[in-house]
Amino acid sequence: MKAAWIGFPREGDDYWSSIEAYAKLGYRGFEGEGQLSNGSFEENLARVKSLGLEILTVSTSVDDAAKDPHAIIERAKRVGAKRASIWWARAMSGHAETMADLEAEVSAMEKAAAEIAKEGIKLCFHNHHTEFMPQYGIPNTMDYMMENSRHLCLELDVAWANYGGVNPVDVLRQYQSRIAAVHMKDYLCPNTPEGKQDKPDFPIFTALGTGTMDLIAVLKYLHEINYDWVVYEQDTMRNLSAHESVTLSYLYMKETGLVE
16 A cells, blocks of 8 residues: 655644655655645646655535536646545534535535546545434534435545544444545554543544554554555644654554555
């Protein structure tokens, strides 16, 4: 499997020297369009490709995907991406009022996904933890989305899924044919004072291999099914700098022998 990243470099880091270092380390791609629009888009894109890096996905929202799926197709084709990713959805995350809101949201995403799929591009939904928890009187919104769509794919964030109470390997098995991307992420969940909830509102994210996630099980399963990419993500930094975390996380994956 090849490794990619998302969410780096961090603010304050020099963009080009950072991604050059990531490429030299062994990463082969990233998600999002980065800073391609800062200056000449075509020159920047050529510079990215000269580093041996691929752009795996472009970002979008439910509203934008529903309003103009062809604009997403054009953006994806411009950078050579095969995916477009919705990073958050109001009803899916439990922030809507009724089940009807969820039904409408899933329907809108599926309609856009069907249109975008005509051009060989997958529209994906990126999960957090609440999609795996009870909402609107149903067990979870993730199963509802997958059962009520056909073209819409899942970009599985393994740490958020785990934080939501599920085993990410089970999710991979259940929806294997519709998993378009996998975000590798690790976290710590410290004890909280007695009488409080047993988990903080927000996990303490950390470099791969330094948290509580069984990431080896995830990588082994992906290797078994001949999966092609894994994407390192870390929502917030812990003790290491961004560059240190990017380095450690890549080397952790490479040391397993399952990632190039």
